[in-house]
Amino acid sequence: MAGSGRLALGTLPWPGWVRGSGPAVLSRLRDAAVVRPGFLSAAEEETLSRELEPELRRRRYEYDHWDAAIHGFRETEKSRWSEASRAILQRVQAAAFSPGQTLLSSVHVLDLEPRGYIKPHVDSIKFCGATIAGLSLLSPSVMRLVHTQEPGEWLELLLEPGSLYILRGSARYDFSHEILRDEESFFGERRVPRGRRISVICRSLPEGMESGEPGQPPPAC
């Protein structure tokens, strides 16, 4: 019957910003793929975008060759932040990471133009630990997670401006993640038109790299 699948999911106490291929995967990833809409206040969004804009504007959008993971983007690795932004990043750390986790020293800032998108990938386990936490600014977008061994298992995360997403454990290691391009940007049946989107991504260091490791991880993790 048309819509019965959605009705079945709709009866579960599931938040409106995570959809999945079925109740089992939703329940299994309940703590591993998390979206917190409205994590940032309007003032905090403004603080971050004002601080980032001049640094991003100096760079050009890149349109890499066909096998690159990210298209139509510019990015920076930022380690010096204003006090107001540091307070926001502290909140992200407290919300997403456990006290025992060390974060990469710089934060990854990714600016996707309206046609920009991120193809499915798993962040390199050489350079990133178990947890990835991202703030979204400016435009809503849809992040899709697909199990690398069982492509029938998937989740969709609706990332509104001001939201925080957290990928950890199985969601980070066993599923690819991607940001859908404008033409494919749907959350279920709901069209999510893409504009320019900035993400601010904090990652944990891989286990065993907490101290004394020579060299910095490369920008694209």
Ligand code: OGA
């Ligand atoms: C990445 C990535 C997601 C985002 O840069 O590896 O997956 O929210 N980014 O921009």
Ligand code: MN
């Ligand atoms: Mn990634």
